[in-house]
Amino acid sequence: MRFDVITLFPELFAPFLAAGVTRRAYEAKQVDVRLWNLRDFAEGNYRRVDDRPFGGGPGMVMLAEPLARCLAAVKAERSDAAPVVLFSPIGERLDHAGVERWSASQGAILVCGRYEGIDQRFIDTHVDVQLSLGDFVLSGGEIAAMALLDAVARLQPGVLNDAGSHQEDSFNPALDGLLDCPHYTRPEDWEGRKVPEELLSGHHARIAEWRRRQRLAITAKHRPDLIAAARRAGRLTPVDEAFLAKL
Numbered sequence: 001m002r003f004d005v006i007t008l009f010p011e012l013f014a015p016f017l018a019a020g021v022t023r024r025a026y027e028a029k030q031v032d033v034r035l036w037n038l039r040d041f042a043e044g045n046y047r048r049v050d051d052r053p054f055g056g057g058p059g060m061v062m063l064a065e066p067l068a069r070c071l072a073a074v075k076a077e078r079s080d081a082a083p084v085v086l087f088s089p090i091g092e093r094l095d096h097a098g099v100e101r102w103s104a105s106q107g108a109i110l111v112c113g114r115y116e117g118i119d120q121r122f123i124d125t126h127v128d129v130q131l132s133l134g135d136f137v138l139s140g141g142e143i144a145a146m147a148l149l150d151a152v153a154r155l156q157p158g159v160l161n162d163a164g165s166h167q168e169d170s171f172n173p174a175l176d177g178l179l180d181c182p183h184y185t186r187p188e189d190w191e192g193r194k195v196p197e198e199l200l201s202g203h204h205a206r207i208a209e210w211r212r213r214q215r216l217a218i219t220a221k222h223r224p225d226l227i228a229a230a231r232r233a234g235r236l237t238p239v240d241e242a243f244l245a246k247l
Contacts, residue, residue, distance in 0.1 A: 001107035001152075002032040002082070004074045005145055006067065008049065008114055010035040012142050016150075021160060025153035032107070033149060041070040050115055059116030067111070067122050074109055083128040086111045086118070087144035089137065091130030094148065096172060098131075102148065103155040110148070112141030176235035177226055181214035213243055220247055 005013065013035055017026045025031040039047040042063075050060040071084065085108045092098070102108070111118070111127065123130075133144050153159060184195045198210035219226050227244070230236050236244075 001030070001103075001105060002034065002078065003107045003145075003149060003152075004034045004036060004078070004082070004109045005112065005142075006036045006038055006070050006074065006110065007112040007140075007142055007145070008038050009112075009140070009142055010037050013146065016146050022150055022153040025156045025159045028158075030156040030159070031149065031153045036070055036074055038066055038070055041073065042066040053116060057116075061116050062114060062118045062122075064119040064122035064125075067118065068126065071109065071111075071126055078109075080106050082106055082108050084109045084111060084126050085129045085131055086113065086123060086127045087132070087138075087141035088113070088130040089132055089135075091132040094131050094133055094151075096177075099148070099151040100155065103152045110141070110145045112145055114140045176230050177233070178215040178219040178230060179223060179226065181211040181218065212240070216240055216243055217247060220244055 007013075013033070017023065017033060026033055038049055042049045043066075048063070049066050050062050053059070053061045075082075087110075108129070131144070131148070133147055138144060184199060188195050188200065196210065198206050201207065216227075227236075
C-alpha cells in the first residue's frame with residue numbers, strides 16, 4: 001500500500017520512518033510512504049502557503065491553491081483513486097477497527113494541516129475522509145499521520161517479531177475488544193513486588209484464565225463502554241459475566 005503525505009515539515013518523518021520494528025514495513029515498501037513538501041508548490045520568492053483569515057481573528061489559514069497543486073501532482077503519480085484524508089477535530093475517531101481497514105487498503109493521500117486550519121474550499125472540493133485521534137488539538141497533522149502510519153505498519157505480515165503479537169493488543173477482536181492484561185518479566189521479585197503465581201505455574205489453562213480475568217477487570221474499571229460493547233456483540237461468556245458480577 002502507498003501513503004502520500006502532504007506536509008510543510010517532511011523532515012519530521014525521517015527519524016520516524018527509520019526507527020523501531022515498524023521500519024521494516026517502510027524499508028520493504030509494504031507501507032510505501034512518500035513525502036511531499038507543500039512549499040515546493042507555492043509561488044513567489046517566499047513560497048507562501050498561508051494568509052490571514054477573512055473576517056479577522058487570530059492565526060493564519062493555509063491557502064487552497066498550493067494544496068490543490070500539490071494534490072494534483074500526487075494524483076498524477078498514483079495510478080489509483082486513493083482517498084484524500086485530512087486530520088481534523090470534526091473527523092471520525094480513529095480506532096482499532098479503522099486501523100484494520102486502512103491496513104488492508106490501497107493506502108491514501110494524507111494532508112497535514114497547520115496554523116488555524118485549511119481554506120474550507122479545498123476541504124469541500126478535495127477531501128474524502130476526515131480523521132481525528134481524539135478530543136485535543138495538535139500543532140499540525142504530522143503527528144496524527146505518524147500515528148496512523150505506525151498503527152498500519154505494525155499490522156503488516158512479518159513486521160513484528162512475533163506474528164501473533166498484535167493479536168493480543170488492546171481493542172483487538174481476538175481479545176473480544178477488551179483492554180490487554182498486565183505483563184511481567186524477570187526478576188520474579190522486584191523491590192518486594194512479586195510476579196503473580198498464576199504466571200509462574202506453567203499451567204496454560206490457569207494462565208489463560210488469569211489473563212482473561214485481568215482483561216475483564218481492567219476493562220470494567222477503565223473502559224466500561226468496551227464491556228458494554230462486548231456484551232452487545234455477544235462476546236462475553238457466562239463465566240465472564242459471573243466474574244464481572246463479583247467485581
